[in-house]
Amino acid sequence: MTSEDKRLLSVDVKKRLLHEMLFARRFEERCYEAYVERKIGGFLHLYPGEEACAHGVLEAARVGHDYVITSYRDHVHAIKSGVDPKAVMAELFAKVTGCCKGLGGSMHIFGVEQRFMGGYALVGGPFPLAAGIAKGIQMKGGDEICICFLGDAANNQGTFHESLNMAKLWNLPVLYVCENNLYGIGTRIDRSTAVVDQYKRVSGYNIPSQQVDGQDVEVVYAAAAAAIDHVRGGNGPYFLELMTYRYRGHSMSDSNAYRAKDEERMWSKRDPIIMLRDRLIDDGQLTQETFKKTDDQILEHIEDEIIRFAEESPEPTMDLLQKYVLVENDPWVKGGAH
Amino acid sequence: MATMMFWEAIRRALDEEMARDPMVICMGEDIGVAGGTYKATQGLYDKYGPERVMDTPISENGFTGLAIGASFVGVRPVVEIMSVNFAWLATDQIVNTAAKVHYMSGGQIKAPIVIRTPGGTAHQLGAQHSARMEKVFMGVAGLRVVTPSTPRQAYGLIKSAVRCEDPVLINEHELIYNLKGEVPDEEYFHPLEGSEIARQGKDVSLFGYNVSVHWCLQAAKKLADQHGIDAEVIDLYGLNPLDRAGIAESVSKTHRAVVVEEAEAPVGVGAEVMAILNEECFFEMDAPPARVSALNVPIPYNHTLEKAAIPNADDIVKAVLKLFGK
Numbered sequence: 115m116t117s118e119d120k121r122l123l124s125v126d127v128k129k130r131l132l133h134e135m136l137f138a139r140r141f142e143e144r145c146y147e148a149y150v151e152r153k154i155g156g157f158l159h160l161y162p163g164e165e166a167c168a169h170g171v172l173e174a175a176r177v178g179h180d181y182v183i184t185s186y187r188d189h190v191h192a193i194k195s196g197v198d199p200k201a202v203m204a205e206l207f208a209k210v211t212g213c214c215k216g217l218g219g220s221m222h223i224f225g226v227e228q229r230f231m232g233g234y235a236l237v238g239g240p241f242p243l244a245a246g247i248a249k250g251i252q253m254k255g256g257d258e259i260c261i262c263f264l265g266d267a268a269n270n271q272g273t274f275h276e277s278l279n280m281a282k283l284w285n286l287p288v289l290y291v292c293e294n295n296l297y298g299i300g301t302r303i304d305r306s307t308a309v310v311d312q313y314k315r316v317s318g319y320n321i322p323s324q325q326v327d328g329q330d331v332e333v334v335y336a337a338a339a340a341a342i343d344h345v346r347g348g349n350g351p352y353f354l355e356l357m358t359y360r361y362r363g364h365s366m367s368d369s370n371a372y373r374a375k376d377e378e379r380m381w382s383k384r385d386p387i388i389m390l391r392d393r394l395i396d397d398g399q400l401t402q403e404t405f406k407k408t409d410d411q412i413l414e415h416i417e418d419e420i421i422r423f424a425e426e427s428p429e430p431t432m433d434l435l436q437k438y439v440l441v442e443n444d445p446w447v448k449g450g451a452h
Numbered sequence: 453m454a455t456m457m458f459w460e461a462i463r464r465a466l467d468e469e470m471a472r473d474p475m476v477i478c479m480g481e482d483i484g485v486a487g488g489t490y491k492a493t494q495g496l497y498d499k500y501g502p503e504r505v506m507d508t509p510i511s512e513n514g515f516t517g518l519a520i521g522a523s524f525v526g527v528r529p530v531v532e533i534m535s536v537n538f539a540w541l542a543t544d545q546i547v548n549t550a551a552k553v554h555y556m557s558g559g560q561i562k563a564p565i566v567i568r569t570p571g572g573t574a575h576q577l578g579a580q581h582s583a584r585m586e587k588v589f590m591g592v593a594g595l596r597v598v599t600p601s602t603p604r605q606a607y608g609l610i611k612s613a614v615r616c617e618d619p620v621l622i623n624e625h626e627l628i629y630n631l632k633g634e635v636p637d638e639e640y641f642h643p644l645e646g647s648e649i650a651r652q653g654k655d656v657s658l659f660g661y662n663v664s665v666h667w668c669l670q671a672a673k674k675l676a677d678q679h680g681i682d683a684e685v686i687d688l689y690g691l692n693p694l695d696r697a698g699i700a701e702s703v704s705k706t707h708r709a710v711v712v713e714e715a716e717a718p719v720g721v722g723a724e725v726m727a728i729l730n731e732e733c734f735f736e737m738d739a740p741p742a743r744v745s746a747l748n749v750p751i752p753y754n755h756t757l758e759k760a761a762i763p764n765a766d767d768i769v770k771a772v773l774k775l776f777g778k
Contacts, residue, residue: 214558246521276514
């Protein structure tokens with residue numbers, strides 16, 4: 115990493131990213147509370163600790179132009195892709211104002227208008243979907259790329275190998291981002307995976323790759339910018355491994371008892387938000403007081419705008435129950451429009 | 453009206469749709485340079501090139517998933533899964549993604565993919581190449597399942613399926629790719645829902661689909677020639693959804709029903725049609741409905757045993773005679 119790369123982010127952008135990451139943290143923490151209050155049902159997979167991954171990569175992408183697809187830990191990716199946080203929270207609250215009208219839930223956040231192509235709940239499922247979106251881009255000749263975020267444990271699925279092979283074979287414009295948080299549900303990576311360094315696993319497919327610190331948003335941004343240039347330049351797929359850590363268990367039903375407290379303490383010192391905050395304070399660009407004030411404003415905004423919207427929104431009506439099983443009124447079902 | 457073989461009818465439909473819409477592509481194992489195991493894509497590679505007639509690696513779940521992803525952004529992929537047995541590997545992407553993504557995205561995403569795959573028992577292919585999976589797919593909400601028995605249906609179903617916005621699985625059959633039949637000279641779009649009367653009759657309704665329609669027709673001829681029973685044969689080309697009204701209409705006329713399926717009986721087409729008969733026309737029936745199904749065994753290699761595992765026209769005749777107390 116050269117210092118030149120780091121200068122790519124202006125002070126204003128860094129401040130904005132700090133704000134966005136803090137918002138993402140508070141948003142997810144508020145989801146936790148709402149889950150405990152039984153306002154959110156089902157399974158809930160939270161993102162605290164990993165904020166620099168989604169924010170660093172998508173800051174380097176062309177949001178709304180490039181396609182994004184991910185797993186079930188998807189709220190923050192959706193928000194950074196431009197999906198309205200109110201629509202995300204309302205979806206979690208299973209309301210009709212949710213981005214999927216209350217039919218999707220936490221693991222299935224979608225924002226197709228923003229080209230956020232969804233969260234999918236089968237581990238490794240999005241690998242081939244991303245390659246397919248990239249095939250569509252290639253056929254249409256645009257300069258979009260598809261960015262696929264998945265965790266390290268997804269790489270033990272067959273779809274990982276099948277998709278990397280096809281992506282390279284057909285030179286598809288897809289960036290695979292591996293958020294390596296060291297655990298697949300509750301199993302530590304060295305207990306499930308023969309090769310722990312994920313970026314090495316793609317060398318068998320001749321796909322260029324890099325492993326970087328996923329806690330430093332500036333590092334992530336710079337690595338992602340280079341990776342995206344590669345893919346957008348027509349050079350085929352790229353694999354970017356981001357070393358990160360999630361603070362909470364895999365999902366809300368995970369007691370998180372399998373991790374050593376020392377390990378958790380060590381990673382908490384490398385918190386992506388604290389690291390960026392302290393850097394800005396050290397550079398004289400931010401004060402502790404301003405940061406605290408921002409945090410308070412975010413908390414207030416989440417409560418007054420986002421939670422209130424989700425709380426006050428109506429439930430989906432029964433007419434939605436069967437509405438989207440098949441596409442309505444498709445003339446070809448009857449053999450055409452005649 | 454031209455006479456052509458089943459595989460030629462498929463090829464014609466694919467060729468016409470690819471010529472019309474540059475976003476229509478074909479994908480599958482050996483479908484390009486080699487022209488397809490059953491010749492359904494013969495010549496298309498030379499005409500449309502490797503970007504649109506894609507020879508895939510042997511990665512069924514992977515390339516089916518890739519096709520589904522492409523369908524999200526305007527591509528119209530027609531995937532050939534060489535044998536339905538291999539579709540088990542792709543059920544993850546077919547069931548978990550293609551069938552559910554429109555619903556779980558609140559209507560934001562459509563997955564207009566076509567999956568063509570031959571299912572059924574052919575000639576001594578053994579347990580792992582003789583699966584009949586229609587029962588699996590027809591039970592999946594959000595996935596249309598059709599199964600052609602004639603070249604005309606094959607042609608028209610592909611034409612409609614390619615243009616339909618839903619994911620459509622077309623269950624073909626290895627034994628009838630060389631079957632000859634008439635196909636309209638002009639463009640023809642077959643409905644994706646419903647059933648057809650393959651033979652008019654008044655005494656008993658025989659329900660078949662795909663290859664079992666032909667067994668039913670053979671049985672109907674024997675019943676007429678040898679027993680004076682006038683059987684109606686209903687071709688259930690649409691398996692999901694099934695033609696509830698059409699099934700009830702025929703039995704309301706004949707008052708007797710035999711369902712013929714190439715698959716094992718449990719949880720299959722036969723069970724489903726009989727449930728519909730119970731729900732729709734219980735009081736119309738003069739005898740309890742019967743089903744003729746395969747034995748509930750993996751398909752054996754030995755030719756004699758293989759034939760014994762799968763129903764035939766004589767089994768259907770016997771089942772009908774029993775309904776008449778003969």
